[in-house]
Amino acid sequence: MAAELTWKRSTYSGTSSNDCVEFASDGRAIWLRDSKDHDGERLKVSPAGWYAFLLFARS
Numbered sequence: 001m002a003a004e005l006t007w008k009r010s011t012y013s014g015t016s017s018n019d020c021v022e023f024a025s026d027g028r029a030i031w032l033r034d035s036k037d038h039d040g041e042r043l044k045v046s047p048a049g050w051y052a053f054l055l056f057a058r059s
Contacts, residue, residue: 005024005025005026005031006024007022007023007024007033007038008022008023008024009021009022009023009035013035019035019036020035021033021034021035022034022035023050025047029044029045029046029047030044030045030046030047030049030050031043031044032044032045
């Protein structure tokens with residue numbers, strides 16, 4: 001990953017907790033990481049996969 005990503009977290013996570021998942025987009029994929037381990041492993045999913053997950057989570 002050449003460019004630095006701008007990471008975001010759900011507003012449901014609050015501001016005082018680091019126990020959440022953060023996400024970012026590089027324009028081609030959605031990246032996920034553990035908010036407690038910024039330098040750890042990252043999961044890459046397609047935009048279609050991320051959208052399907054969000055639809056599932058809403059139901």
